[in-house]
Amino acid sequence: MTGTNLMIGLPEAGKTTFLAALWHVVDSNEVPGSLVLDKFHSDREYVQRLRDAWIKFLTVDRTLGGSISSVSMSLRERNGSESQELVFPDVSGEAFTGQLIERSMRRDFAELVQSAQGVLLFVAPRAIRPGLRIDEVDKVLGATKTDGQSSAEPAPVPWDASLVPTQVQLVELLQFIDTVSGGAEYRLGVVISAWDQAMRFKKNPAEWLASELPLLAQYLEANDIRHPHKVFGISAQGGSLEKDLASLTKHHKQSERIIVDCGDGKATNDITMPIRWISSP
Ligand SMILES: Nc1nc2c(ncn2[C@@H]2O[C@H](COP(=O)(O)OP(=O)(O)OP(=O)(O)O)[C@@H](O)[C@H]2O)c(=O)[nH]1
Ligand SMILES: [Mg+2]
Incomplete structure (x- = not known):
């Protein structure tokens, strides 16, 4: 059976780094209990290049507009005989920003959406643009009225899609998929x-999402029957390549630096957990 799994997210959300670490784990068999590689179907060069950078503690190249690099592999349970072919198109975050601005989806991506069985939505904690709550807007307006220093109106800032709060953009991306997939x-x-x-906040991934991106969390809850969801906290690099390099290089096996929190309080290195979740029947 073949299943297309979409990786979606805004630019620099960690999609390609995830793919690099995933390929390392399924190909190396280093992580006990993980899914393992049965067969690789697409061009190995792309994914191997990503893995080489990941292994050398280098940032993977940004995925820029243009072509979609599809990575296709058959994975199976370690003790199982049945394998499932999974296709992960590595699409640039720019393509998703383009969708939000132009209100249209590329034809090749739309075809992938129509065959998708699972979706991985990537959110990077450091790149969240917060929105103002209604009660906060009132405070800002109140401050302007009582300021009294100048009657001049502040210069209007021209609208730009990048000013839209992150959670609104992410809900939009999910709604696009719903529309195109019927x-x-x-x-x-x-x-x-x-x-x-995000670990320093001492919240599990679902709690973190509910406090930082409440609109998105509520949207996911409201649509949970058609799209059952689960929130994972994943560090595919294990830390910052600048600040944490010394500790990252101390691990005996490369996969030991991967952090996966499935919300049950037990950290693991098994980056195949979300794949197992989205591809299960
Ligand atoms: N601290 C930390 N940074 C990470 C981690 N994973 C990715 N990053 C950083 O996040 C940035 C973006 O990662 P990418 O994997 O290129 O993100 P992307 O979603 O593929 O981005 P586009 O190709 O622009 O769509 C890079 O600077 C990575 O080094 C992680 O686990 N921890
Ligand atoms: Mg990328």
Whole structure:
């Protein structure tokens, strides 16, 4: 059976780094209990290049507009004989920003959406643009009225899609998929990437999402019947390549630096967990 799994997210949300670490884990068999590689179907060069950078503690190249690099592999349970072919198109975050601005989806991506059985939505904690709540807007307006220093109106800032709060953009991306797929059912894994940067808040991934991106969390809850969802905290790099390099290089096996929090309080290195979740029947 073949299943297309979409990785969606804004620019620099951690999609490609996840793919690099995933390929390392399934190909190396280093992580006990993980899914393992049965066969690789697409061009290995792309994914191997990503893995080489990941292994050398280098940032993977940004995925820029243009072509979609599809990575296709058959994975199976370690002790199982049945394997499932999974296709992960590595699409640039710019393509998703383009969708929000132009209100249209590329034809090749739309075809992938129509065959999707699972979606991984990537969110990077450091790149969240917050929105103002209604009660906060009132405070800002009140301050302007009582300021009294100048009657001059502040210069208006021209609207730009990048000013839209992150959670609104992410809900939009999910609604685009719903429209193009005709409301088809799929399983949704939400990956809070660079989880090393959010762990200090001492929240599990679902709690973190509910407090930082409440609109998105409520949207996911409201649509949970058609799109059952689960929130994962994942650090595919294990930490910052600048600040944490010394500790990252101390691990005996490369996969030991991967952090996966499935919300049950037990950290693991098994980056195949969200794949198992979205591809299960
Ligand atoms: N601290 C930390 N940074 C990470 C982690 N994973 C990715 N990053 C950083 O996040 C940035 C973006 O990562 P990418 O994987 O290129 O993100 P992307 O979603 O593929 O971005 P586009 O190709 O622009 O769509 C890079 O600077 C990475 O080094 C992580 O686990 N921890
Ligand atoms: Mg990328």
